[in-house]
Amino acid sequence: MQLVYYKSKSGNFGDDLNIWMWPQIFGSDFLQEHQEIAFFGIGSILMEDSVFIEQANTCEKKVVFGTGIRSINENIKIDDSWHIFFLRGPYSSLKLKGNLDHYIADAAYFLTLLPQYKSYINTPKKYKISFIPYFMSVDKVDWQKICDDLSWNLILPTDLNNVEEFITEIAASEQIISEAMHGAMIADIVRVPWVRFRFYSHLHEGTMVSEWKWNDWLLSIGFHENKEINIGLRNKKSTRGFIKKRKVKSLIYSQTKNIDESLFRLSSDETLNNIVKQLKSKKEALIRFID
Structure with missing residues (x-):
């Protein structure tokens, strides 16, 4: 092939x-x-x-x-x-x-x-919340500092050599917040409740492309509503420069301070x-x- x-x-x-x-x-x-x-x-x-x-x-x-x-x-x-x-x-x-x-x-x-799928879904939990940025968002802010401040585990989607570690880190989490669509998808697959994090990917790809992709997948697993944590960035320039990055960090903190638990979801076992x-x-x- x-x-x-x-x-x-x-x-x-x-x-x-x-x-x-x-x-x-x-x-x-x-x-x-x-x-x-x-x-x-x-x-x-x-x-x-x-x-x-x-x-x-x-x-x-x-x-x-x-x-x-x-x-x-x-x-x-x-x-x-x-x-x-x-x-x-x-x-x-x-x-x-x-x-x-x-x-x-x-x-x-x-x-x-x-064959190892059952071991994924039976992975002991190590993290309350893990966060996964979009691969083009990794360098936009200091995610490690943000995750440390919020007591989240950071899972990066950019390590070419650790595909299985990415899966097992998700499986070891009680909840997933993911900007990366396949981060949310893997969470759904290994039965970890997840929520979409809308930050930069829609600016990089274009809103039409981003929403098309997400809703194409969401509809396939029975979801007709796109629940999300929306940081509210309006353009790519929002993450450029020290002052703007500080403002973005403040937005992230304010939008994630008290997350509504009803935002987290999982496709049904039947689906x-x-x-x-x-x-x-x-x-x-x-x-x-x-x-």
Whole structure:
């Protein structure tokens, strides 16, 4: 498989999960065999006129396996060489296929099929609250100082070599506050209540892209309301300069001083079990396809 995914120089857990997880799901040679097939897994990388589509078009076949459409503005042309096994959510399904029949959830939910999954959900708790910034927000403020002041555990999404540690740190938490969508997603997968932290990602990606991605996933797990802790930044310049960064820190402290416990949530066991059942079926279908 020619794995098609976003590669960040600084590392980004959601994208890096592709390299770590797929060989565990399909076997150690999965990414070396069948080089005539482009494989789209985790990521919001279905984008017209992108390097991802360009890479895929060098391959005889294209497999889409839990990927997300980047935004409502994408107009991707697919032909018979594209095999859409499933998409991340209803938005992606409707945009790419014109119906709501081709989604399950984000491909990260394949973590539930790993043999060590039960050990993740049974991990002893070490932290009351853990916080996960967006990978492009890591250097915007001193998160370690903020987390220390708030008695939170900081989990960075940018360590390329510690994918499993990222998962186990989330699993060792009683609650997760996450700006990173895949931080919230992993919390949901390992059954740790989570809440979205709206800080900088929507400014970096654009509000339309950010909200599309989050709601595509949220709808796939049965949530129709986007609950969040909103810091209220209006533009990228809000985090530039010493004075502005001090103001941002004050905003973070004020918005997190007394967090409403009702903001934290978790998809239902029934929803998760239904997702797992469908993923098992898609795994078997892909194995038949490549054999």
